[in-house]
Amino acid sequence: MASLSVSSSSTIIDSRAPPSRQASASSPSCISLPTLPPPPIQSQNRAAKATAYCRKIVRNVVTRATTEVGEAPATTTDTETTELPEIVKTAQQAWEKVEDKYAISSLALAGVVALWGSTGMISAIDKLPLVPGVLELVGIGYTGWFTYKNLIFKPDREALFQKVKDTYKDILGSS
Numbered sequence: 001m002a003s004l005s006v007s008s009s010s011t012i013i014d015s016r017a018p019p020s021r022q023a024s025a026s027s028p029s030c031i032s033l034p035t036l037p038p039p040p041i042q043s044q045n046r047a048a049k050a051t052a053y054c055r056k057i058v059r060n061v062v063t064r065a066t067t068e069v070g071e072a073p074a075t076t077t078d079t080e081t082t083e084l085p086e087i088v089k090t091a092q093q094a095w096e097k098v099e100d101k102y103a104i105s106s107l108a109l110a111g112v113v114a115l116w117g118s119t120g121m122i123s124a125i126d127k128l129p130l131v132p133g134v135l136e137l138v139g140i141g142y143t144g145w146f147t148y149k150n151l152i153f154k155p156d157r158e159a160l161f162q163k164v165k166d167t168y169k170d171i172l173g174s175s
Contacts, residue, residue, distance in 0.1 A: 084092075098104055126132050150160045 095101070125135075150156050
């Protein structure tokens, strides 16, 4: 079977064809191919489809009417205002009450750096053999002990909830 290869100039080169005496021994014989027909009209259909789709999008655009040329857009009284969630309002009020914003920002940055560093340390420990398994057993044991000590019996559970509420009040301040 003759091996054929196609070059970019639309010619087929037969590498096993006998060399002619006129050409050098290293040049293969070439056969030219007919030119390709023009591309189908499908590309024109794609352009028409894209134009139609863009027209559909343009129809969906909402515009605001103006009273005269060059004036500001007319506003209506029934325009909905977006309400911020309660937690955002609380955070903004708490930030306004802070006197030393530089120190709080520095603490927040230090916390992010510490979290990033601890993540790297945990991933390094996780790569050690046997350590992840031992730490998992310690975690399961502590979870069992905490559940037995604080959650199973009602008086212990109520004491835990009260301790959590007291800690919450200490952190946020009594209001």
